[in-house]
Amino acid sequence: MKKIGILFGKERSFPEAFVKRVNQMGGKEFRAEFVSIDKIFQAEPLNYAVIIDRISQDVPFYRAAMKNAAITGTAVINNPFWWSADEKFFNNALAEKLGVPVPKTALVPSYEQPDDTSDQSFSNLVFPLDWDAIFQYTGFPAYMKPFDGGGWKEVYKLNDKEDFFDKHSQTKQTVMMLQEEIIFEEYFRCYCIGGKYVRIMQYEPRNPFHLRYVVNTPPSSKKLLQTIENYVLKLNQYLGYDFNTVEFAVRDGIPYAIDFCNPAPDADVASVGQENFDWVVETSAKYAIERARAQVNDQDNLTWGEYIKTSAAGLPLIGKPSVKKAPAKTAAAKK
Secondary structure, three states: EEEEEOOOOOOOOHHHHHHHHHHHOOOOOOOEOOOOOOOOOOOOOOOOOEEEEOOOOOHHHHHHHHHHHHHHOOOOOOOOOHHOOOHHHHHHHHHHHHHHOOOOEEOOOOOOOOOOOOHHHHOOOOOOOHHHHHHHHOOEEEEEOOOOOOOOOOOOOEEHHHHHHHHOOOOOOOEEEEEEEEOOOOEEEEEEEEOOOOEEEEOOOOOHHOOOOOOOOOEEEEEHHHHHHHHHHHHHHHOOOOEEEEEEEEEEEEEEEOOOOOOOOOOOHHHHOOHHHHHHHHHHHHHHHHHHHHOOOOOOOOOOHHHHHHHHHHOOOOOOOEEEEEOEEOOOOOO
C-alpha cells in the first residue's frame, strides 16, 4: 500500500477532507494521512509516495525536508526546487513571453540595504533610479507589492509618485514591484491541478474575504472563459505547478493575469464556498492517486515545467510543449 501525505499549517477543512476522500477512493492500494516527521536524515526517505505541500513556503525546515524526500523518490506537490526558485516578477516576464496579457510591471529595489551589505554592494545600481520613466511605464494609480510575496501582505495602492515614495519608505528590506492598475469589469480566480484540471471561479477581490466568491452576474461570454482556460493551462504547464491558482482581471474584454504564483492557494470551505471546496477536494484526491500510481522509488518523481525542459534541452521557449488538457468546469457562485 502506498502512502499519500499532506503537509499543512493552520488550515483544517481542506487537509481533513482531502485525507478522507483519498481513503474513500484509494481502496487497498493507497492510504492518505497527515505527514508525520520525527527526524530527517540525509538521503533517507519519509516513506510517502506523494506529499501535498501546503506550508513549506513559510517553514524553511519543511522546505529542506521536502527536497530530501524528493531526492528519495517522493512526488512532492509542488516541486520544492522550482518553488524555491520562482517569484512573481519572473512569472510576469514569462507570461509576457508566452503571449499571456499581464499588467505593466517594474522591479523596485528595497528601500533599506540588506543586512551585511554596504553602498559598495550596489556599485551597478544607478542612484537615483530613473523614476520618471518607471512611473510613466506603469502609470498611476498603481499597486506596489513584494516581488515574491503572497497573502495580500505589504500590498499598497498608490495614487501618485508622492504616495509611492511615502509607502516605499515603509517597506524596509523587501524588494518590491510596481504594477499598473487594471480597472476591471470582471474578475476570475482559477484552480489548476495537475496542469490539466481547471476550475474557473467568478471572484470579487473588492468584497470582504467571506464574500469574494459571491458574484451576482454570469460571465460575459463562453469565448472569454475558453481564453482564460487556455491561459491557465499554458501558465501552469510552463511553470510546472501541480496545484496553483491564477487570477485574471478582465479589462475591455481582455483577461490580464494578475497573480499566478499561488502554489498553496486558499482552499478553506469557509472562504471558497462549498461547491468550489468539493471540486478541489475531489480533484486533488484524484490527482494525488494518479501521481502515487505512477511513482517509482529512488527516482525523480517531480513535475518540471516546460520552461525548465526547454532550457535544459536548448530549445526555444515557445516550442511545442506536451499539452495535457481536461475539460474545465466553470463555477459561478450561487446566491
